[in-house]
Amino acid sequence: MPSFASDALVLRTHKLGESSKVVVMLTRERGKVRAVAKGARGPRSRYRSALETLSEVRASFYGRQGTELFRLGDCELLRSAFPAGAHGLDAALSLSYFAELLDAFAQEGEAEDAVYRLALAVVRAAEEGAKSDVLSRYLEAWLLRLHGIYPPLDRCAGCGRALPAGVLRYHRAAHGFVCDDCGPATGPVIPLAARAFLEEAFRRAPAALPRDLGAEAAPLEPFHQELISMHLERDLRSQRVLRDVARETRR
Numbered sequence: 001m002p003s004f005a006s007d008a009l010v011l012r013t014h015k016l017g018e019s020s021k022v023v024v025m026l027t028r029e030r031g032k033v034r035a036v037a038k039g040a041r042g043p044r045s046r047y048r049s050a051l052e053t054l055s056e057v058r059a060s061f062y063g064r065q066g067t068e069l070f071r072l073g074d075c076e077l078l079r080s081a082f083p084a085g086a087h088g089l090d091a092a093l094s095l096s097y098f099a100e101l102l103d104a105f106a107q108e109g110e111a112e113d114a115v116y117r118l119a120l121a122v123v124r125a126a127e128e129g130a131k132s133d134v135l136s137r138y139l140e141a142w143l144l145r146l147h148g149i150y151p152p153l154d155r156c157a158g159c160g161r162a163l164p165a166g167v168l169r170y171h172r173a174a175h176g177f178v179c180d181d182c183g184p185a186t187g188p189v190i191p192l193a194a195r196a197f198l199e200e201a202f203r204r205a206p207a208a209l210p211r212d213l214g215a216e217a218a219p220l221e222p223f224h225q226e227l228i229s230m231h232l233e234r235d236l237r238s239q240r241v242l243r244d245v246a247r248e249t250r251r
């Protein structure tokens with residue numbers, strides 16, 4: 001009997017030994033899960049194309065309670081990510097980026113239904129041909145917001161009063177946008193078009209977003225990267241991953 005079964009998105013795989021892989025998945029039931037896919041690199045692998053990045057699968061996992069590395073049982077492909085990556089190089093690269101972001105934010109062993117639904121919606125929108133930069137900014141904004149990092153767009157981080165319409169000025173020490181009275185702000189200025197995009201993004205599904213981001217929204221990318229690295233610095237798990245893999249290869 002498997003320990004559990006779940007719908008999941010494949011985030012990444014890496015080689016293990018001669019013929020196997022370690023698969024990192026975002027599961028609907030348990031958040032981020034790592035599992036060994038025995039024989040996944042062999043010519044007659046039972047997994048075939050089910051382990052491609054951001055493919056949606058139905059998988060079963062075996063392992064003791066509390067384990068950090070499961071064994072992958074059956075893994076049925078529900079929806080290939082291939083059509084989403086087939087719109088060109090840009091689309092293919094952005095899929096890797098989405099997977100990396102989800103991997104960085106997802107909690108291990110902790111179901112986050114909102115994150116799972118967000119990931120599915122972004123992959124589907126990519127399949128329908130939504131632009132990579134629109135989807136990237138959307139996914140970043142939502143992951144940051146769902147993890148409590150995105151500052152409110154409508155309240156001053158200093159005094160709590162409503163922010164007037166117009167550009168948003170970020171204050172690093174206050175971790176938020178500030179009004180004129182609480183300024184001068186130290187961080188980036190988010191132009192009007194970028195603010196409008198964010199307000200839309202927090203209200204809509206990714207498929208309903210504007211087709212183009214526009215040049216005025218360009219400051220969003222470095223702003224999001226700043227928030228992301230601030231968050232991940234206190235949340236890096238790569239050391240534990242290396243320990244898990246070392247333990248599994250010794251078995």
Ligand SMILES: [Zn+2]
Pocket residue numbers: 156157158159160161178179180181182
């Ligand atoms: Zn204020």
